[in-house]
Amino acid sequence: MSLALSKSADTPARTNWSAYATAYDLLSEHNPAYQALLSEFEGFLKTIEAPALIYDIGGGTGNYTEIAARICPESEIKLVEPDVGMLGVAKAKLSARDNVEYDSSTLEDFDAPGTADLIVCVHALYAMPSQGKRLKDLRRLLRPGGLLYLVDLGRYMNVADWRSYLFAHLKKEHGLLGALRIFWQGREIAKQNKSILEAQKKGVYWTHTEAEIASAVTEAGFDIIKQDSVYRDYSDLLVCRAVP
Structure with missing residues (x-):
């Protein structure tokens, strides 16, 4: 699940996504909020007819593609991810x-x-240039009536809040020494999350309210089927249908 998809001259990405990839899955495995996102997606797939063709846009280290490939073994899936580190993982x-x-x-x-038939785009749109245009690209890539499963980071990445949340969980599950060991192994995540916050504050990465992302999605040619605040209210989840 990549958090960035495009690095252009006018909107340079501040985050080293290849470095992020080295520890991304380690910490994600221990993050209950992230695991809840994966469970939500698996539940969603079980409620729809198996798509013939799925695009995972900004698919990162492949966690959502892995679920789709397992739940929909007859589907053709294409993982689209420009970062070589993420794609290698x-x-x-x-x-x-x-x-x-x-x-x-x-x-x-x-x-x-x-x-x-289905596009998955998780924690990637906010780091792309020109989100309105990118949403229209997503609509262009979907058949009429096709589904967009969109999760996007909308609020500032409060690094201290996430550190406290994760450390409390890890300490409960693995003890103090275990929590410290996992934090040390995943220290690159904290470093890159700080760069995400910096880019958000500078306006390089998109921040939005629930209403703002809903408006952008609608303007791009989608009907919203479902919308929730997720990932400890840092992100928005929208299930959308491409308007014919």
Whole structure:
């Protein structure tokens, strides 16, 4: 699940996503809020007809693609992720999945083989340039009536709040020494999260309210089926249908 998809001259990304990839899954495995997001997505897939074609846009280390490949083994899945570090982790993780292909393009340069039945875009849109245009790109990549599963970080990344939350959970589950060990192994995450916050404050990364992202999605040609505040209220989850 990449948190960035495009790095352009006018909106340079401040975060080293390849460095982020080295510890991303380690800390995510111990983050109850992240695990809740994965469970939510798995539950969603079980409620819909298996899509013939799925695009995971900004698929990062492949956690959402892994769930889709497991729940929908007959689906054709394409993981689109331009960061070489993230993509390398995803390829290693999903090497046994024969229904997954990979593309290292940015969203705006993605040469899609066809319109998808489902697009997954998790914690990636906010770091792209021109979110309105990127949402229209997502609509273009979907067949009429196709579904967009969108999760986006909308509020400032409060690093101290997340540190306290994760450390309390890790200490409860693994004891003080275990918590300290996991924090040390995942120290790159804290470093990159600080750069995310800096980029948010500078306006390089998009921040938004629930109403603002709903308006942007609607303007791009989607009907909103479901919208929730998730990830400890830092992010918004929207399930949308592409308007014919």
